[in-house]
Amino acid sequence: GQNIDQPTEMTATEGAIVQINCTYQTSGFNGLFWYQQHAGEAPTFLSYNVLDGLEEKGRFSSFLSRSKGYSYLLLKELQMKDSASYLCAVRGAGNQFYFGTGTSLTVIP
């Protein structure tokens, strides 16, 4: 079966750096995606990794290691508006998406 694991909840301080980990076991791999979702809103695409390494986009970076089945999302200079749920998803061999249950991040002053 497909398995995507990420922590359920995390808390971090405004201005700090937080790393949200995601491990996966899927039949086939065609990319790993990170999304942000504020309560009551639609998800917003953050990043897409298909090759190993770090992809940086402003305050957000995403890392992938395919051999370890591991990714992380790094958020720098945390702001209160970063409080949201962060979803990790893997696109499998048949191009279907498998989602983790999401990590609820709370940023405190």
Added chain:
Amino acid sequence: DSGVTQTPKHLITATGQRVTLRCSPRSGDLSVYWYQQSLDQGLQFLIQYYNGEERAKGNILERFSAQQFPDLHSELNLSSLELGDSALYFCASGTPGGEQFFGPGTRLTVL
């Protein structure tokens, strides 16, 4: 505003009924994805279309079907509705680079 539109915003119906959800992708995007989000099951991928053809299929029930029309808008048809089908249904349009843009969603309530 993502540029993706979904109608209706809310839908309330009864068990056993059939409904159609509509999605218009961003101008220029050929891919449309459908997702279901419920409180107990999180976000689940249903199906993807690319330029009118089915590209990938996820956890989509046999009671559900979708299609993408020549003008690239897509419809998700849900039939023989059950209480458990109550959820948020999101559509997203995608670029060749993998980026996805989500619509605001349709909240379906089955009574």
